[in-house]
Ligand SMILES: [Zn+2]
């Protein structure tokens with residue numbers, strides 16, 4: 001540990017020979033001369049007789065740090081948050097860069113996004129679709145809303161729950177509940193007979 005000096009423990013500190021202890025080197029001539037930090041002593045003006053092994057004389061070490069960031073409401077994949085001065089350290093005491101975080105929204109088991117609207121696919125059975133029903137759907141804030149399914153509802157029909165979508169910049173989208181219809185995978189003899197009678201009575205071909 002050199003505490004940023006870049007010198008090994010017990011090393012002697014001597015003026016830098018490259019820049020004669022000035023810490024800067026001039027390039028060019030006369031009024032065109034430009035001063036740059038000396039690359040040998042990295043602007044310090046002095047060099048140790050032996051360099052610190054941990055930082056190889058740079059006086060800098062890389063450290064991992066955990067930062068906590070606020071996710072803005074309505075963030076989408078590609079939304080960026082910039083943390084000023086939390087990036088890489090600037091060379092020779094220069095300003096530190098920024099840490100830029102890019103969000104990637106994970107897919108959800110229940111909700112899909114369409115802009116500010118949330119789409120929830122909810123399965124209903126054949127009886128609910130044909131006879132009508134009331135179903136309960138969870139909103140994003142884990143509240144339950146009741147939705148009336150009218151008789152004769154086809155798959156793909158959407159029911160709007162106003163204002164229960166994603167909020168962003170003072171605007172709020174809707175929750176759109178889209179129904180799919182599940183069909184029994186197997187029927188008992190009596191069920192099959194009833195279904196055939198229903199189909200015959202309705203003029204449904206199969
Ligand atoms: Zn130097």
Ligand SMILES: [Zn+2]
Pocket residue numbers: 001002003004005006007052053054055056057058059060
């Ligand atoms: Zn060091």
